[in-house]
Amino acid sequence: MLVPPPLSLYVHLPWCVRKCPYCDFNSHEQRGALPFGDYVRALIADLEHDLPLAWGRTVHSVFFGGGTPSLFPADAIDDFLQQASARLRFAPGCEITLETNPGTAEHGRFDGYLAAGVNRLSFGVQSFDDGCLQRLGRIHDSREAEAAVKLAQDAGFDNINLDLMYALPGQDLAGAAADLERAFALDPAHVSHYQLTLEPNTLFAARPPGGIPDEDAAWDIQEHCQEMLAAAGFEHYEVSAYARPGRQCAHNLNYWRFGDYIGIGAGAHGKISLGAAQTVRRRWRLKHPTAWMSVAGGADALGGDEDVEPSRLPFEYMLNALRLHEGFALADFEARTGLARTTIAAELADAVSRGWLDVDRERVVPTALGRRLGNDVVSLFLA
Incomplete structure (x- = not known):
């Protein structure tokens, strides 16, 4: 959920x-x-x-x-x-x-x-x-x-x-x-x-x-x-x-805990979780200040507006959460993506075997090696 x-x-x-x-x-x-x-x-x-x-x-x-x-x-x-x-x-x-x-x-x-x-x-x-x-x-x-x-x-x-x-x-x-x-x-x-x-x-x-x-x-x-x-x-x-x-x-x-944010102004990006629709929406504005100001307040000011595909959510979540030394709780992954933790079980096991992550029953924490090789760790979760 x-x-x-x-x-x-x-x-x-x-x-x-x-x-x-x-x-x-x-x-x-x-x-x-x-x-x-x-x-x-x-x-x-x-x-x-x-x-x-x-x-x-x-x-x-x-x-x-x-x-x-x-x-x-x-x-x-x-x-x-x-x-x-x-x-x-x-x-x-x-x-x-x-x-x-x-x-x-x-x-x-x-x-x-x-x-x-x-x-x-x-x-x-x-x-x-x-x-x-x-x-x-x-x-x-x-x-x-x-x-x-x-x-x-x-x-x-x-x-x-x-x-x-x-x-x-x-x-x-x-x-x-x-x-x-x-x-x-x-x-x-x-x-x-x-x-x-x-x-x-x-x-x-x-x-x-x-x-x-x-x-x-x-x-x-x-x-x-x-x-x-x-x-x-x-x-x-x-x-x-x-x-x-x-x-x-x-x-x-x-941001790093995959929270929501409204982004306003020229070129700003936002991310909103829609509970009723069970989707994560990303929305961004036109980049040039003059162009954006001329249409601000309407759909024409948007440079893009899309729901994130569920298959992309694990990567987007890890791209943020694994920047933190504290890592993340598996319950938070479920709450903020709407996906079961089993969705990422194979990738987590792979990262653990490489010495990049420590995983117990409820929490995932990057190791010192995993922090140094952050891009490699996150790439495991690409769709």
């Missing part, structure tokens, strides 16, 4: 000052003044279009992603949250995250975001080495990154994530370790620490930069940095996520 899981809301704010050469997200360089008011109105129309899929359900987290959401002034974020919370029930203490570029941080904005209801900030720092930042095409330097985090803390934010990348062009192990030391000095609640990858359809993929550490060097950096994060009191709870006790990202946990 498919049982609707917790629900989140993802809000895509697609503009940025400059497109980074490694970025494959749906982001668009700012050209002149941005239409903040018009975009918020389009977001609300988009939300209303999806409300029939989520009547009566409670939203447990909200995430403003991009692009660079911190380009939006606090009053636009406040306007959206007021209108959204009038249409959806927000849980008490609902986690509300705003992604922030240190190069767009302005004095006074953080006070406004906090007053609007944002209670978690995610800073795209990427590195504290100015040479690395220049090679990554970032618009900020290390001084601005540290200043922005301290401004947010002075405004009252205590739930702060720092995004850091490693295996950067020209970076060695000592440089990656120095990045973490400077991050620790800022006392964040959460660190996202992930390897630079050359994604298709990016400038770096077309013209790879020199000086990227090879696979062995990147692995050495990863192992050393994991030890540093553990020694500093951060729990490694997901492939690239580390948190102080009790400070895991609730929004991302909901």
Whole structure:
């Protein structure tokens, strides 16, 4: 029996000052003044279009992603949250995250975001080495990154994530370790620490930069940095996520536990479990902001809308759940896919025989080897 899981809301704010050469997200360089008011109105129309899929359900987290959401002034974020919370029930203490570029941080904005209801900030720092930042095409330097985090803390934010990348062009192990030391000095609640990858359809993929550490060097950096994060009191709870006790990202946990989410805004994706129909539906929006805004609130704003075939559900579930060190309960697999656990019995047995998973009667947990070979483990569940 498919049982609707917790629900989140993802809000895509697609503009940025400059497109980074490694970025494959749906982001668009700012050209002149941005239409903040018009975009918020389009977001609300988009939300209303999806409300029939989520009547009566409670939203447990909200995430403003991009692009660079911190380009939006606090009053636009406040306007959206007021209108959204009038249409959806927000849980008490609902986690509300705003992604922030240190190069767009302005004095006074953080006070406004906090007053609007944002209670978690995610800073795209990427590195504290100015040479690395220049090679990554970032618009900020290390001084601005540290200043922005301290401004947010002075405004009252205590739930702060720092995004850091490693295996950067020209970076060695000592440089990656120095990045973490400077991050620790800022006392964040959460660190996202992930390897630079050359994604298709990016400038770096077309013209790879020199000086990227090879696979062995990147692995050495990863192992050393994991030890540093553990020694500093951060729990490694997901492939690239580390948190102080009790400070895991609730929004991302909901993704990884195969929860539901409404996705609104240009290019946003959503996933909703429909209990009556016993199906999982995926829905996504047109990517270009102008095209999406012109038709937001209707079916023409959709880039696609489909029910996930039952044969695909085991793979989609594992693609998320096996990212977590905690693994998953077999009862949760049944509730969130509507499939019996016997559906995946043969694949689980294969993974156990390879030393990739530990399985008892009720829970599946990836081993250290399984975490290292995550793509191979997940591929076992392809239809």
